[in-house]
């Protein structure tokens with residue numbers, strides 16, 4: 001987690017909400033906060049409501065009850081600067097890499113040399129220099145996902161929501177992308193909410209992990225990850241955390257709390 005100065009600031013994100021689709025209860029009073037510049041990972045089984053949560057954070061979906069606040073105001077994509085990276089690479093097939101990346105800037109009215117510079121910097125950061133004129137059908141899945149990430153990070157969106165963005169990538173590409181996202185996050189100081197059902201990924205990336213139970217989802221545990229970066233997935237500390245966490249990921253709907261350990265229990269009231 002970032003320094004002491006963060007402690008007095010209002011959280012970037014405050015969630016205290018319930019949601020149901022018709023009769024299907026996804027969340028009953030889900031409550032947590034995310035600090036500015038924090039990299040938080042949300043882990044939970046398939047179908048527990050991770051995408052629903054991101055949709056609420058993005059202001060695309062209003063919670064049935066309660067509130068999702070960004071900088072103290074209800075999440076609203078028209079008023080707040082929020083970017084989304086989806087699970088499947090989402091690029092515009094009719095635009096080349098450069099124009100795909102520039103889309104978010106154009107929407108914000110950023111043009112001319114400022115746009116050119118921002119696009120050039122971020123394209124370089126995600127390792128796509130030289131591919132600016134390529135179209136999505138001419139590049140690999142991993143490169144497309146890098147285009148989507150570049151598009152999310154190029155705007156000054158200070159909240160980046162990522163929904164299992166690396167699921168469709170092979171392991172080496174996934175590892176490279178994880179490092180790229182950390183690099184960009186570190187350089188640009190954004191708040192990132194990263195959804196994954198992959199435990200190693202969450203421990204590798206996050207300042208903190210929230211574990212959700214199966215539906216109706218509640219927070220099973222909240223785990224700060226104090227390991228220094230870059231993290232080594234085969235180090236004993238990493239593996240110890242991993243085995244400590246397996247329990248949470250595979251709990252059917254709220255496993256037993258361990259009697260002791262580093263886990264901070266966050267109870268939904």
Ligand SMILES: Nc1ncnc2c1ncn2[C@@H]1O[C@H](COP(=O)(O)OP(=O)(O)O)[C@@H](O)[C@H]1O
Pocket residue numbers: 021024026044045046047048049050051052053
């Ligand atoms: N628009 C919707 N209408 C009705 N049910 C939905 C809708 N979106 C998701 N669901 C259901 O809500 C639950 C949570 O879905 P989702 O948030 O996509 O889970 P996750 O991303 O964790 O896999 C699932 O049971 C899913 O079928």
Ligand SMILES: [Mg+2]
Pocket residue numbers: 050051052163
């Ligand atoms: Mg999902």
